[in-house]
Amino acid sequence: MTPQERYKKLKLHLSEENPVLLDVIKRYEILDKVAHNSGFLDPADTYTAHISWWPLISILGTFSSGKSTFINQYLGMKVQSTGNQAVDDKFTVICYGSNDEVTTLPGLALDADPRFPFYNISEEVEKVDAGEGSRVNLYLQLKTVRSDAIKGKILIDSPGFDADSQRDAILRITSHIIDMSDLVLIFFDARHPEPGAMRDTLEHLVGAAISHRDANKILYILNQIDTTAKEDNLEDVIGSWQRALSQKGLVAGNFFAIYSDEAMVPIEDAALEERMKRKRDEDLRQIVDRMDKVGIERAYRITKALEDFAREIADRKFPALQEALRKWSGRVMVADFILFALLFAGLAALQYQFGFVETVAASPIFAALSGVVIVAVLLFLHFKVRNFVGRRIFRKLLAGDPALAQAFAHNTRWYRPLIRARMDGWIKRAQRELENVVAESKKAIQRLNDQFVSPSGSLHSEENHTASK
Numbered sequence: 001m002t003p004q005e006r007y008k009k010l011k012l013h014l015s016e017e018n019p020v021l022l023d024v025i026k027r028y029e030i031l032d033k034v035a036h037n038s039g040f041l042d043p044a045d046t047y048t049a050h051i052s053w054w055p056l057i058s059i060l061g062t063f064s065s066g067k068s069t070f071i072n073q074y075l076g077m078k079v080q081s082t083g084n085q086a087v088d089d090k091f092t093v094i095c096y097g098s099n100d101e102v103t104t105l106p107g108l109a110l111d112a113d114p115r116f117p118f119y120n121i122s123e124e125v126e127k128v129d130a131g132e133g134s135r136v137n138l139y140l141q142l143k144t145v146r147s148d149a150i151k152g153k154i155l156i157d158s159p160g161f162d163a164d165s166q167r168d169a170i171l172r173i174t175s176h177i178i179d180m181s182d183l184v185l186i187f188f189d190a191r192h193p194e195p196g197a198m199r200d201t202l203e204h205l206v207g208a209a210i211s212h213r214d215a216n217k218i219l220y221i222l223n224q225i226d227t228t229a230k231e232d233n234l235e236d237v238i239g240s241w242q243r244a245l246s247q248k249g250l251v252a253g254n255f256f257a258i259y260s261d262e263a264m265v266p267i268e269d270a271a272l273e274e275r276m277k278r279k280r281d282e283d284l285r286q287i288v289d290r291m292d293k294v295g296i297e298r299a300y301r302i303t304k305a306l307e308d309f310a311r312e313i314a315d316r317k318f319p320a321l322q323e324a325l326r327k328w329s330g331r332v333m334v335a336d337f338i339l340f341a342l343l344f345a346g347l348a349a350l351q352y353q354f355g356f357v358e359t360v361a362a363s364p365i366f367a368a369l370s371g372v373v374i375v376a377v378l379l380f381l382h383f384k385v386r387n388f389v390g391r392r393i394f395r396k397l398l399a400g401d402p403a404l405a406q407a408f409a410h411n412t413r414w415y416r417p418l419i420r421a422r423m424d425g426w427i428k429r430a431q432r433e434l435e436n437v438v439a440e441s442k443k444a445i446q447r448l449n450d451q452f453v454s455p456s457g458s459l460h461s462e463e464n465h466t467a468s469k
């Protein structure tokens with residue numbers, strides 16, 4: 001996908017989902033232009049591809065733990081099939097779409113969708129499981145759904161995790177998904193009161209998650225707690241799961257216990273049902289809260305990332321480029337001077353020995369020829385020196401900052417006059433443009449604040465609405 005195509009698609013999706021970001025994307029275009037012109041960014045690349053525009057919430061967990069049921073409930077419509085045998089055998093990426101019907105597309109469609117943060121998923125799969133990358137459709141599908149709940153985010157439903165019979169490709173995709181996600185919900189099933197049976201699964205999912213830099217983005221959800229009603233041992237079941245998880249080093253605050261009203265088994269004892277429901281409502285509220293916040297946080301993060309990219313180029317990369325160019329042009333000039341001096345010394349020696357000037361003067365053809373030869377030698381030496389000095393500086397820069405090295409190479413190509421490296425008008429102009437980008441992104445943050453924060457300070461105007469009813 002070229003940057004132009006990407007911009008077109010991003011704008012299309014954003015106009016449906018979050019118009020404030022439409023404005024931010026125009027600044028990304030300016031940023032890209034400056035970075036392309038100065039060589040910091042490859043012409044085929046765009047900064048919009050360095051961040052993910054849609055926050056990703058993934059739902060992982062053991063088979064039949066109610067992942068799909070939870071997602072259907074969150075979306076307010078039956079998008080995923082559910083059932084008591086293993087139902088899902090692939091990852092389903094769920095995005096907003098304006099079609100009335102739920103539309104299902106093959107996994108490869110994700111390659112062309114800028115909302116989805118992993119274009120190279122087939123390569124990732126290929127790395128661990130040769131030959132499987134081309135069969136990415138076996139592992140992934142895309143569904144677009146017209147539900148307000150999914151606007152501005154992406155959900156991933158996953159196949160039930162079974163440590164014993166898991167394919168490498170699925171494990172690989174799972175860990176990639178944990179990496180990419182802004183929020184990960186890991187579902188367990190309270191029908192297994194003894195977490196021991198799930199030991200390997202716990203090991204895999206929780207182990208992978210805990211070692212993650214961003215452990216706070218992972219929520220552990222014990223689902224189907226309605227099934228503990230028969231024996232009235234909710235506290236025991238929760239306790240033993242919590243112990244199993246904390247043995248793996250889990251942060252206690254991220255453990256929740258819920259059940260689905262639609263899928264639950266009837267509870268006979270009304271008082272017990274009431275107690276259970278209270279617990280569930282509180283936990284569910286916190287989960288949904290985290291899910292909603294992800295969209296808001298992401299809007300800020302995209303805007304902040306724009307500012308960071310622009311600042312990085314204006315304040316750090318351009319001065320470093322300027323310094324490298326000065327160093328380069330200085331050395332080339334000194335080397336040029338020495339080489340030219342040597343050449344003239346050589347010519348002087350020729351004159352002294354053989355009376356070069358008299359020979360030349362006697363024959364106009366010879367004179368012209370020697371003139372051409374001397375100029376050619378000078379030019380040849382000059383370009384050799386430019387190249388030689390340039391390559392040495394390039395290699396040094398490459399080790400520290402590849403983008404800076406690229407920009408240096410871009411600005412020292414053979415047709416760039418040496419003197420341009422010592423003039424900084426073009427750099428100052430570009431820096432001013434970036435300052436503007438920073439200022440505009442600050443304004444966009446202001447507009448986001450106006451959009452999300454109601455005067456009372458609550459994040460959701462809807463919430464205020466229901467609360468005041």
Ligand SMILES: Nc1nc2c(ncn2[C@@H]2O[C@H](COP(=O)(O)OP(=O)(O)OP(=O)(O)O)[C@@H](O)[C@H]2O)c(=O)[nH]1
Nearest residue numbers: 064065066067068069082083086087088160259260
């Ligand atoms: N009692 C009870 N049953 C539930 C609950 N949530 C889901 N179920 C049932 O559990 C079964 C499995 O639910 P799914 O939503 O298909 O589970 P899943 O995790 O998506 O399963 P796979 O896709 O096969 O991994 C279904 O029969 C649901 O009706 C719950 O809270 N309580």
Ligand SMILES: [Mg+2]
Nearest residue numbers: 067068087088
């Ligand atoms: Mg499922």
